[in-house]
Amino acid sequence: MRDEVNYSLLAHNTFGIDARCFRFLEYADIEDAQMVAKMLRGIPTPPLIIGGGSNLLLTGDYDSYVVHSAIKGHEVLPADDADHLLLRVGSGEVWDDVVALCVKNGWQGAENLSLIPGEVGASAVQNIGAYGSEASHIIYKVEAVEISTGQLREFKAEDCQYGYRQSRFKTEWKNRFLITHVTYRLSKQTGNLNIEYGNIRAELERRHIDNPTLQQLRDVIIDIRNNKLPDPKVLGNAGSFFMNPVVGREQFEQLLAQYPQMPHYHIDEQHEKIPAGWLIEQAGWKGRSIGPAGVHDRQALVLVNRGGARGADIVYLCQQIQKDVLDRFGIQINPEVNII
Numbered sequence: 276m277r278d279e280v281n282y283s284l285l286a287h288n289t290f291g292i293d294a295r296c297f298r299f300l301e302y303a304d305i306e307d308a309q310m311v312a313k314m315l316r317g318i319p320t321p322p323l324i325i326g327g328g329s330n331l332l333l334t335g336d337y338d339s340y341v342v343h344s345a346i347k348g349h350e351v352l353p354a355d356d357a358d359h360l361l362l363r364v365g366s367g368e369v370w371d372d373v374v375a376l377c378v379k380n381g382w383q384g385a386e387n388l389s390l391i392p393g394e395v396g397a398s399a400v401q402n403i404g405a406y407g408s409e410a411s412h413i414i415y416k417v418e419a420v421e422i423s424t425g426q427l428r429e430f431k432a433e434d435c436q437y438g439y440r441q442s443r444f445k446t447e448w449k450n451r452f453l454i455t456h457v458t459y460r461l462s463k464q465t466g467n468l469n470i471e472y473g474n475i476r477a478e479l480e481r482r483h484i485d486n487p488t489l490q491q492l493r494d495v496i497i498d499i500r501n502n503k504l505p506d507p508k509v510l511g512n513a514g515s516f517f518m519n520p521v522v523g524r525e526q527f528e529q530l531l532a533q534y535p536q537m538p539h540y541h542i543d544e545q546h547e548k549i550p551a552g553w554l555i556e557q558a559g560w561k562g563r564s565i566g567p568a569g570v571h572d573r574q575a576l577v578l579v580n581r582g583g584a585r586g587a588d589i590v591y592l593c594q595q596i597q598k599d600v601l602d603r604f605g606i607q608i609n610p611e612v613n614i615i
């Protein structure tokens with residue numbers, strides 16, 4: 276187990292914020308996680324459990340314990356039928372390495388989630404999603420150490436109440452469990468790949484590919500993502516900063532009459548979803564900056580650290596954008612990123 280005091284979190288958040296924590300604990304196996312759980316019992320402020328810190332904005336030093344999983348490795352296990360297999364992975368593995376492993380071995384199910392930053396533990400907390408797929412489609416089981424008892428617990432996907440970027444780990448189970456392993460159920464039969472979302476089909480056509488292999492689909496998704504989203508190693512960011520707001524039918528009809536070009540997604544009879552990126556762009560923020568905190572010039576939903584920004588700089592920019600969007604459209608947009 277790793278145990279550090281007054282530790283810099285710079286390498287642990289993709290916004291590139293140089294904040295420190297009072298104590299940093301890293302568990303490398305289940306026994307370590309149980310020891311960490313014991314150390315956390317009775318501390319006055321809740322711990323901050325982190326993966327790669329790619330959905331995190333640190334607004335200052337964290338005066339308590341920060342916990343990270345360094346559990347590595349994977350094992351392949353038989354599934355309930357001959358067409359599938361189970362892949363049990365340590366929570367500290369990098370998510371995209373898992374996707375690469377699956378694609379290399381011809382195991383289908385994770386490919387549309389290529390290049391999403393972060394680690395395996397968080398895939399099960401965040402229910403990561405992209406291009407019509409989400410982690411909950413392939414999560415079979417989540418193993419975790421319960422902080423209050425040190426006991427090892429196992430949850431089936433059905434127990435985790437997965438929804439759009441949501442899970443029980445983000446709500447009633449928040450700060451209660453240290454995830455140690457996630458088991459994914461993958462198909463050994465490849466076919467019927469999901470290529471209908473975003474620009475995937477157009478990009479495949481451009482490359483004259485009719486029936487893509489898993490690897491070709493992964494390559495296309497990686498290229499599309501690299502073109503659209505800034506690489507956190509080059510430009511600090513946490514992906515989509517805001518959630519897409521859902522508005523009531525009456526407000527939506529009024530807005531659509533005023534802005535007929537406004538993109539929108541049907542939720543139900545009463546509600547419609549509007550892309551926050553469009554609202555931010557219309558409010559004139561795309562590509563703009565306040566000091567070192569900026570709005571990405573290719574994707575208005577992404578706030579970036581142009582160099583040396585503090586968490587407070589990003590929060591100030593966030594508030595100015597929220598205010599302008601509210602003034603102009605009467606819509607409150609809220610951060611998706613975990614602001615600490």
Ligand SMILES: Cc1cc2nc3c(=O)[nH]c(=O)nc-3n(C[C@H](O)[C@H](O)[C@H](O)COP(=O)(O)OP(=O)(O)OC[C@H]3O[C@@H](n4cnc5c(N)ncnc54)[C@H](O)[C@@H]3O)c2cc1C
Binds near residue numbers: 329330331452504
């Ligand atoms: C450029 C970019 C693009 C992105 N694109 C997407 C996208 O397409 N789709 C998408 O869904 N997300 C996207 N994201 C957001 C981010 O990648 C995901 O939310 C990811 O799952 C975060 O992983 P992480 O390991 O960095 O977790 P962190 O941000 O460190 O933590 C996320 C949550 O998981 C919890 N957690 C992490 N590890 C553990 C553990 N071992 N035990 C218990 N709890 C744990 C944390 O407490 C926190 O609540 C993007 C981010 C960036 C920077």
